[in-house]
Amino acid sequence: MLNLKHIEIGKFARIVTLTACTLFATLNLFAQADYHPSPENLQARREFQDMKFGMFIHWGVYSVLGDGEWVFHNRKLKVDEYNRLPAFFDPEKFDAKAWVALAKAAGMKYITITSRHHDGFAMFDSKVSDWNIVQRTPYKKDPLKMLADECHRQGIKLFFYYSQLDWHNPDYYPRGATNWDNGRPDHGDWNAYLDTYMDGQLRELLTNYGTIGGIWFDGMWDKPDADWHLAKTYALIHQLQPAALIIPNHHQTPKPGEDVQTFERDLPGQNTAGFNTNFVSAQLPLESSDTLNGNWGFNIGDSEYKSVDELIRRLVRAAGNNSNLLMNIGPYPNGEIDSQFVTRLHAVGEWLSKYGDSIYGTRGGPMAPGDWGVTTQKENKIYVHVLNWNAPLLALPPIQAKITSAHSLGDNSAAEFTQNMNGIILKLPAARTDETDRVIVLTVAK
Numbered sequence: 001m002l003n004l005k006h007i008e009i010g011k012f013a014r015i016v017t018l019t020a021c022t023l024f025a026t027l028n029l030f031a032q033a034d035y036h037p038s039p040e041n042l043q044a045r046r047e048f049q050d051m052k053f054g055m056f057i058h059w060g061v062y063s064v065l066g067d068g069e070w071v072f073h074n075r076k077l078k079v080d081e082y083n084r085l086p087a088f089f090d091p092e093k094f095d096a097k098a099w100v101a102l103a104k105a106a107g108m109k110y111i112t113i114t115s116r117h118h119d120g121f122a123m124f125d126s127k128v129s130d131w132n133i134v135q136r137t138p139y140k141k142d143p144l145k146m147l148a149d150e151c152h153r154q155g156i157k158l159f160f161y162y163s164q165l166d167w168h169n170p171d172y173y174p175r176g177a178t179n180w181d182n183g184r185p186d187h188g189d190w191n192a193y194l195d196t197y198m199d200g201q202l203r204e205l206l207t208n209y210g211t212i213g214g215i216w217f218d219g220m221w222d223k224p225d226a227d228w229h230l231a232k233t234y235a236l237i238h239q240l241q242p243a244a245l246i247i248p249n250h251h252q253t254p255k256p257g258e259d260v261q262t263f264e265r266d267l268p269g270q271n272t273a274g275f276n277t278n279f280v281s282a283q284l285p286l287e288s289s290d291t292l293n294g295n296w297g298f299n300i301g302d303s304e305y306k307s308v309d310e311l312i313r314r315l316v317r318a319a320g321n322n323s324n325l326l327m328n329i330g331p332y333p334n335g336e337i338d339s340q341f342v343t344r345l346h347a348v349g350e351w352l353s354k355y356g357d358s359i360y361g362t363r364g365g366p367m368a369p370g371d372w373g374v375t376t377q378k379e380n381k382i383y384v385h386v387l388n389w390n391a392p393l394l395a396l397p398p399i400q401a402k403i404t405s406a407h408s409l410g411d412n413s414a415a416e417f418t419q420n421m422n423g424i425i426l427k428l429p430a431a432r433t434d435e436t437d438r439v440i441v442l443t444v445a446k
């Protein structure tokens with residue numbers, strides 16, 4: 001039987017709970033506020049910067065429809081309709097070894113693959129829900145496990161893309177900007193979605209796949225003002241694997257607990273695509289992602305493949321802007337990778353086998369990037385990447401260090417230069433039509 005005392009105690013308990021919740025929510029706004037990256041994490045950040053070039057892979061049950069990864073949303077399908085799709089996903093040609101070998105042949109040092117996209121469909125063996133590849137598709141296997149094992153074997157780092165936005169789970173509620181009426185109930189448990197479902201899956205990804213490079217988050221932009229419990233999620237990741245990098249594609253200024261700042265379809269600081277912030281972190285490693293054709297997920301009508309020349313230029317411009325390039329391909333639903341992707345990636349790899357010294361392990365160079373090109377630097381070398389300059393002389397701003405020699409990376413021939421307090425004048429080797437990037441290596445006194 002309840003008496004006054006019980007009611008008072010109940011009221012007190014509610015006030016305490018409310019205060020604790022408010023405090024917790026406030027802390028969450030600050031993400032992982034007390035985050036001090038571990039030495040392993042700082043080392044992983046440096047290694048991330050050294051890698052420079054990664055393969056982005058968008059692959060899911062949506063690939064079956066050949067209409068990009070947003071097909072669920074774009075066609076305004078109902079959940080019941082989309083639920084039929086996994087039955088058609090049977091990637092009998094998926095070959096983890098070949099995928100990793102392709103990334104390596106392209107000169108890519110890491111792979112970032114969609115563990116689940118906005119359809120919420122787990123492309124891995126998840127015990128958190130049966131909305132996953134093992135339980136819902138005729139394939140019944142876990143391709144991410146095969147990929148992880150192969151990446152470990154072939155020495156490639158593996159990152160998992162994870163969409164925080166979910167068009168399928170009813171507990172993704174209240175819904176966000178991309179909401180449409182797809183038959184989900186008008187209620188749901190947001191806390192359960194984050195703490196049980198999402199963190200549960202992240203725990204699986206950070207436990208069952210060996211050492212991974214990190215988690216590439218996407219979708220927070222759907223509900224930019226929501227409390228995403230970031231402090232909890234980020235702490236979980238760093239606790240399970242301290243070196244795992246958190247790479248959030250939320251298009252905002254980085255928050256505490258995040259380890260890399262990524263830019264979608266743009267170089268750092270640019271916002272031509274309308275997605276990104278102009279703020280560029282001076283502390284965090286930077287990454288810029290883009291698509292090799294026009295789409296992320298397989299789109300049968302897309303033949304807008306970027307040329308090899310264009311791909312090399314993007315990689316070079318990214319490096320000159322102190323950033324990595326994460327270049328996307330969307331494999332077929334059967335697991336094959338279109339030959340248009342393959343031939344281009346091989347060609348970039350060939351270029352890198354010759355010019356890789358000017359890219360891998362470098363940081364943005366001392367001269368500001370310009371339309372003419374960019375610079376990168378490593379130890380006592382400055383690499384001048386001439387991308388768009390037809391005159392025989394190139395004037396560069398002054399630098400503190402004394403240049404002791406200059407040569408062309410293409411054929412090792414010496415390059416003439418003058419240096420004084422006003423700047424540097426480089427005499428460029430004549431542009432060859434087959435040379436995308438004329439790289440002049442300046443050696444400076446230590």
Ligand code: FHN
Binds near residue numbers: 069219264
């Ligand atoms: O909506 C997604 C999109 O499908 C794709 O995954 C890209 C990759 O950066 N990110 C989102 C848009 O910001």
